[in-house]
Amino acid sequence: xxxxxxxxxxxxxxxxxxxxxxTDDGGLDRLALTDADREVRDWFVSKLEAAGLDVRIDAMGxxxxxxxxxxxxxxxxxGSHLDSQPKGGIYDGPLGVLAALECLRTVEDRGIETTRxxxxxxxxxxxxxxxxxxxxxSGVWAGAENLEEVYATTDRENKSVEEELDRIGYLGETPAExxxxxxxxxxxxxxxxxxLERAEAQVGTVTGVVGLSWGELVFRxxxxxxxxxxxxxxxxxxxxxxxxxxxxxxLPTALxxxxxxxxxxxxxxxxxxxxxxxxxxxxxxxxxxxDSVVETARERVLAEARAAAEREGVSLSHEDRLxxxxxxxxxxxxxxxxxxxxxxGYDARRLPSGAGHxxxxxxxxxxxxxxxxxxxxxxSHSPAEYTSPEDCYAAANTLANATLELAGSE
Amino acid sequence: xxxxxxxxxxxxxxxxxxxxxxTDDGGLDRLALTDADREVRDWFVSKLEAAGLDVRIDAMGxxxxxxxxxxxxxxxxxGSHLDSQPKGGIYDGPLGVLAALECLRTVEDRGIETTRxxxxxxxxxxxxxxxxxxxxxSGVWAGAENLEEVYATTDRENKSVEEELDRIGYLGETPAExxxxxxxxxxxxxxxxxxLERAEAQVGTVTGVVGLSWGELVFRxxxxxxxxxxxxxxxxxxxxxxxxxxxxxxLPTALxxxxxxxxxxxxxxxxxxxxxxxxxxxxxxxxxxxDSVVETARERVLAEARAAAEREGVSLSHEDRLxxxxxxxxxxxxxxxxxxxxxxGYDARRLPSGAGHxxxxxxxxxxxxxxxxxxxxxxSHSPAEYTSPEDCYAAANTLANATLELAGSE
Numbered sequence: 094x095x096x097x098x099x100x101x102x103x104x105x106x107x108x109x110x111x112x113x114x115x116t117d118d119g120g121l122d123r124l125a126l127t128d129a130d131r132e133v134r135d136w137f138v139s140k141l142e143a144a145g146l147d148v149r150i151d152a153m154g155x156x157x158x159x160x161x162x163x164x165x166x167x168x169x170x171x172g173s174h175l176d177s178q179p180k181g182g183i184y185d186g187p188l189g190v191l192a193a194l195e196c197l198r199t200v201e202d203r204g205i206e207t208t209r210x211x212x213x214x215x216x217x218x219x220x221x222x223x224x225x226x227x228x229x230x231s232g233v234w235a236g237a238e239n240l241e242e243v244y245a246t247t248d249r250e251n252k253s254v255e256e257e258l259d260r261i262g263y264l265g266e267t268p269a270e271x272x273x274x275x276x277x278x279x280x281x282x283x284x285x286x287x288x289l290e291r292a293e294a295q296v297g298t299v300t301g302v303v304g305l306s307w308g309e310l311v312f313r314x315x316x317x318x319x320x321x322x323x324x325x326x327x328x329x330x331x332x333x334x335x336x337x338x339x340x341x342x343x344l345p346t347a348l349x350x351x352x353x354x355x356x357x358x359x360x361x362x363x364x365x366x367x368x369x370x371x372x373x374x375x376x377x378x379x380x381x382x383x384d385s386v387v388e389t390a391r392e393r394v395l396a397e398a399r400a401a402a403e404r405e406g407v408s409l410s411h412e413d414r415l416x417x418x419x420x421x422x423x424x425x426x427x428x429x430x431x432x433x434x435x436x437x438g439y440d441a442r443r444l445p446s447g448a449g450h451x452x453x454x455x456x457x458x459x460x461x462x463x464x465x466x467x468x469x470x471x472x473s474h475s476p477a478e479y480t481s482p483e484d485c486y487a488a489a490n491t492l493a494n495a496t497l498e499l500a501g502s503e
Numbered sequence: 504x505x506x507x508x509x510x511x512x513x514x515x516x517x518x519x520x521x522x523x524x525x526t527d528d529g530g531l532d533r534l535a536l537t538d539a540d541r542e543v544r545d546w547f548v549s550k551l552e553a554a555g556l557d558v559r560i561d562a563m564g565x566x567x568x569x570x571x572x573x574x575x576x577x578x579x580x581x582g583s584h585l586d587s588q589p590k591g592g593i594y595d596g597p598l599g600v601l602a603a604l605e606c607l608r609t610v611e612d613r614g615i616e617t618t619r620x621x622x623x624x625x626x627x628x629x630x631x632x633x634x635x636x637x638x639x640x641s642g643v644w645a646g647a648e649n650l651e652e653v654y655a656t657t658d659r660e661n662k663s664v665e666e667e668l669d670r671i672g673y674l675g676e677t678p679a680e681x682x683x684x685x686x687x688x689x690x691x692x693x694x695x696x697x698x699l700e701r702a703e704a705q706v707g708t709v710t711g712v713v714g715l716s717w718g719e720l721v722f723r724x725x726x727x728x729x730x731x732x733x734x735x736x737x738x739x740x741x742x743x744x745x746x747x748x749x750x751x752x753x754l755p756t757a758l759x760x761x762x763x764x765x766x767x768x769x770x771x772x773x774x775x776x777x778x779x780x781x782x783x784x785x786x787x788x789x790x791x792x793x794d795s796v797v798e799t800a801r802e803r804v805l806a807e808a809r810a811a812a813e814r815e816g817v818s819l820s821h822e823d824r825l826x827x828x829x830x831x832x833x834x835x836x837x838x839x840x841x842x843x844x845x846x847x848g849y850d851a852r853r854l855p856s857g858a859g860h861x862x863x864x865x866x867x868x869x870x871x872x873x874x875x876x877x878x879x880x881x882x883s884h885s886p887a888e889y890t891s892p893e894d895c896y897a898a899a900n901t902l903a904n905a906t907l908e909l910a911g912s913e
Contacts, residue, residue, distance in 0.1 A: 286731025303730065307776055317881050319765040319788045320713065320857030321696025324755045326881070331766055335748035342742045345734045355729040356741055357776045359769065366717055366767045366786040366824070367858075368884070376776040378729045414776070447730030448777075471727050471736070474778070 094502050095436045096199050098493055100486050103195040107485065109136065110175065110191060111183040120476025121177040121185075125218035125229075126154070126254065131261035133175050137190070137215055144198050146213065150265030152240065153230045154217040154258050157267075160197055162210040162500065167276035169207075169500045170459070171196065171492065172214030174230075174451060178222050182283075182478025184485070188466055189281035190215050192489035196496050208501030209276050216451045217263070223248045231451035233269045235458045240269055275459040277426055277499045280452040281492040282463060283480055284444075287471030294442040295487040297465030298430045302446045302453045303351070304419030305380040306391040310337065310398050314407035316363060316371025327369055331361050333398075333405040334373035340397035341377060347393075349386045353447065354379045354394070376414075382445045384419050419445075420453055426462025426499070433464075433494035439487050464492045504912050505846045506609050508903055510896050513605040517895065519546065520585065520601060521593040530886025531587040531595075535628035535639075536564070536664065541671035543585050547600070547625055554608050556623065560675030562650065563640045564627040564668045567677075570607055572620040572910065577686040579617075579910045580869070581606065581902065582624030584640075584861060588632050592888025594895070598876055599691035600625050602899035606906050618911030619686050626861045627673070633658045641861035643679045645868045650679060685869040687836055687909045690862040691902040692873060693890055694854075697881030704852040705897045707875030708840045712856045712863045713761070714829030715790040716801040720747065720808050724817035726773060726781025737779055741771050743808075743815040744783035750807035751787060758800055762791045763857065786824070792855045794829050829855075830863055836872025836909070843904035849897050874902045 113136060114129030116122050123129040134156060141148050146158030159168065173189025193213040200207065216234075221227025224246050232238035244255035258264040289297050314328030338356045345352040355378045361370040379390035395411060402409035427443075434441035446452075446463060455461045466488035469479040480488075523546060524539030526532050533539040544566060551558050556568030569578070583599025603623040610617065626644075631637025634656050642648035654665035668674040699707050724738030748766045755762040765788045771780040789800035805821060812819035837853075844851035856862075856873060865871045876898035879889040890898075 284731060285728045286733070287727075287736050288731070288733065291736070305730070315880075315882075316885070317697075318695045318858055318883055319763060319767055320715070320790055320859075321694055321698070321878075322763065322857070322881055323696070323698065323761075324752075324763055326697050326701070329752070329765070331748060331769060332752045335745035335752075335766075338741060338745035339749065342734075342739065342745075351733075353729060353732065353734055355739070355777075355779055356745075357729055357771075357778050357780060358774045359741060359771055359780075360774070361767075361769055364768045364770070366788055367765075368767050369765055370767060370769075378776055380730055447732070448728055449730070468731075470725075471732055472725075473728055475726070 094497060096203065096493055096497060098195045098199050098490050103486065103489060104482060106191050106194065110187050114177065116476060118476040121181045121183050122179055123177040124179060124223045125176040125220065126257035126261055130176055134263060137175060140194055144194065145201055146197065149267045150263055151267040151269040152265055153233045153269040154263035154265060155230045155234055155269060156215045158213045160201065160211050162207045165209040167274045168210035168212045169276050169496060170212045170214055170278045171496050172216065173280050173282055174216045174219035176218055176220050178220050178474045180476060181474055182476060184283045184478055184480045185473060186219055186282065188283060188480065188485055192281045192492045195489060196493035199493065200497065205502050211496060211500050219451055224254050228449060228451050228454055231454040235454035236270065237454050237457065271458055277460045278452065278455040279426065279492060279496055279499065280450060280463045281488050282450055282465065283473060284465040284468040285448050285471065285473035286468060288444055289442060289465060289467045290469060292442050295439040295467065295484060296434055296441050296491050298427060298434060298441050298443045299422065299463035299465055300427055300443050300445050301382060301419060301421040302449060303380040303382050304384045304387045305378065305417045306387050307415040308377050308411055308413045310375050310377065311410045312373045312402055312407045314371055314405065315369065317369045319367045319369055322369060328406040329369050330373035330407050331370035333401040333407050334359060334375050336401035337398045338375065341394055344390055344393055348390055349381050349383065351445065352381045352386055352390060354390060380447060382419055417449060420456045422456065422462045423460035426460050429495040429498045430462050430464055430491060432498060433491045436494055437490050439491060464488050464495065504907060506613065506903055506907060508605045508609050508900050513896065513899060514892060516601050516605065520597050524587065526886060528886040531591045531593050532589055533587040534589060534633040535586040535630060536667035536671055540586055544673060547585060550604060554604065555611055556607060559677045560673055561677040561679040562675055563643045563679040564673035564675060565640045565644055565679060566625045568623045570621050572617045575619040577684045578620035578622045579686050579906060580622045580624055580688045581906050582626065583690050583692055584626045584629035586628055586630050588630050588884045590886060591884055592886060594693045594888055594890045595883060596629055596692065598693060598890065598895060602691045602902045605899060606903035609903065615912050617907065621906060621910050629861055634664050638859060638861050638864055641864040645864035647864050647867065681868055687870045688862065688865040689836065689902060689906055690860060690873045691898050692860055692875060693883060694875040694878040695858050695881065695883035696878060698854055699852060699875060699877045700879060702852050705849040705877065705894060706844055706851050706901050708837060708844060708851050708853045709832060709873035709875055710837055710853050710855050711792060711832045712830040712859060713790040713792050714794045714797045715788065715827045716797050717825040718787050718821055718823045720785050720787065721820045722783045722812055722817045724781055724815065725779065727779045729777045729779055732779060738816040739779050740783035740817050741780035743811040743817050744769060744785050746811035747808045748785065751804055754800055754803055759791050759793065759796045761855065762796055762800060764789045764800060790857060792829055827859060830866045832866065832872045833870030836870050839905040839908045840872050840874055840901060842908060843901045846904055847900050849901060874898050874905065
């Protein structure tokens with residue numbers, strides 16, 4: 094059975110959510126657990142209720158809407174997140190949540206009975222901008238994060254997750270855990286990369302999530318005056334850091350086709366035009382679908398940093414910040430998504446996700462898959478983030494048909 | 504005639520000044536025109552008066568103490584500055600001011616009559632930490648800066664130079680200009696570099712001040728997500744900046760024995776571990792005793808930056824910030840300093856100053872020379888700045904004898 098979503102209604106719903114926490118430049122400022130987040134949650138709950146779904150809110154504020162199935166008790170779960178970065182775009186997670194909503198509305202409109210229950214979900218604080226870590230709600234739910242530690246996490250104004258959940262009315266009573274077996278999880282998200290657009294594809298079938306290693310390097314030298322200190326008597330922390338930036342830029346050429354390696358953050362102390370940098374602090378971020386390649390990349394980052402520090406005569410220390418193993422999605426979920434793209438006649442491409450998503454945590458709980466929507470120029474976390482109406486619809490329709498396939502009907 | 508300063512009195516005076524604005528770690532926090540600056544100025548004026556000098560304060564707060572000569576009207580001026588960086592050391596400028604004071608005290612004690620008058624000076628705001636530009640008081644006095652513009656300059660709390668001079672009682676009535684011809688200017692300052700210590704010299708005869716070029720480079724690329732953006736589709740502003748840092752590190756090897764080139768400041772936007780830097784902003788600082796080498800170095804910085812930007816596919820803009828021509832000190836001042844080191848039996852070395860000093864401005868007014876004191880490990884602008892009592896005394900004695908030579912006696 095193939096269904097086609099009501100495109101006009103779907104686009105109307107997207108426009109409604111985009112107005113909540115809207116910024117002047119067409120973006121979103123809807124940080125987790127703020128008033129804007131409360132507003133979009135209240136709006137979302139009203140939509141779930143209007144669609145006849147059974148709403149429940151868990152102790153992390155994760156919000157579910159359930160439609161019963163006729164035989165099997167293990168539900169198919171489908172959703173994403175409604176929170177945004179401080180200067181985020183309107184597609185990011187909301188596209189996935191509202192595509193799931195439109196899927197359930199259409200199934201209801203057409204009186205389709207599914208074998209398994211279908212649940213829709215809005216995960217709390219996927220972005221991690223205000224409270225770290227990112228993917229917080231799904232992390233607790235999937236058992237990857239500790240509820241009490243997460244509750245005690247505070248933002249820059251020293252407000253805790255627990256008090257903010259309570260303040261906005263989303264400290265729910267259902268435990269933040271599956272509570273039952275789930276059959277599968279599907280998530281639609283924008284690609285946040287340029288591969289689909291470059292391939293002129295309409296939609297992406299996601300095969301898994303790359304693994305990653307994050308860490309910080311600190312080089313320490315001598316912060317002397319730039320004028321009177323001859324070149325051969327310097328230990329310039331920034332020179333060592335810059336050498337390492339260049340080495341990290343070249344790493345992927347020796348490692349793998351899909352390896353990416355980036356220095357996103359770099360700062361120097363004292364950061365003055367006429368003082369040789371005495372300290373340079375930089376991050377690394379290396380990713381690959383293969384965990385062994387991630388580990389090799391991390392080792393090479395450290396080797397390059399040590400070589401640069403020795404060359405410049407400065408000291409080096411490092412700290413690992415985050416290690417995430419790669420995830421291979423379940424074949425049956427990948428094939429359900431692929432079958433949906435074929436049934437709808439969309440030009441699709443298979444690719445791994447380069448970014449983490451709530452689906453990363455869900456893969457530890459049940460069979461998981463993802464659909465990617467085209468990201469124009471790969472831009473995300475920016476008001477300039479854009480997915481054309483056609484591409485939004487193609488991704489949403491793919492999600493709906495894959496969900497129906499997994500939930501079973503007729 | 505050779506004189507020897509009273510070492511015990513000199514060291515006592517140094518200790519007194521070091522207690523005004525002292526920090527817990529043995530440094531100084533005596534920013535220009537603060538209460539601590541007022542306190543050290545009041546103390547200094549009392550010392551000038553006690554030494555029988557004729558005190559005058561000009562419209563920039565520059566503070567002079569005059570001892571008359573017997574024949575010639577053109578004075579020899581000698582001094583430095585008492586203000587400090589926010590985390591400065593106790594030697595920097597104060598050593599030069601108090602060596603000048605000790606010189607005049609000794610001349611007075613011994614009843615020496617000099618041919619020319621000798622004036623001692625404390626220049627206002629040499630450091631430029633609170634109000635820019637640096638070398639402000641001497642700059643106005645020498646006609647290199649405009650008094651009204653300097654008066655209107657504000658600090659971060661929006662307080663102006665004029666109101667702060669007035670508040671601390673140092674908005675003097677004498678015009679901030681020479682007002683007469685000066686015969687010569689001598690300044691003792693710590694080297695702020697490691698050359699004298701490395702050469703195991705006791706004192707430095709300064710031959711001039713290097714020229715310099717300062718500017719800023721801004722690279723702009725695409726601030727995309729580090730995960731989903733393949734390496735070949737990136738325009739990483741930090742990679743281009745880092746390549747340029749490395750090229751600037753190597754520049755001096757192709758230019759000159761005394762060329763120095765530094766990137767002291769570098770920052771990226773948005774500066775997040777998982778976002779490719781969309782903007783990288785960095786400074787350049789190139790110096791050489793030859794102005795033509797400075798100009799070549801500046802051109803090569805820009806050429807390297809352009810090449811790096813093109814390689815990475817990012818845009819580049821640049822802004823020149825400061826150009827200072829090199830200064831060659833007057834032969835007769837250099838020789839007076841050299842003769843003083845010989846007369847005192849000090850192991851001296853000739854070298855140019857890599858940093859700007861009030862003497863840079865004075866060289867536009869009259870014959871100028873400088874004495875350098877040894878800086879341990881070349882450290883300055885830090886509480887760790889250190890010159891041994893022996894080296895302080897050697898530099899002070901050199902200054903005193905060179906001053907007496909220029910002022911003429913017997």
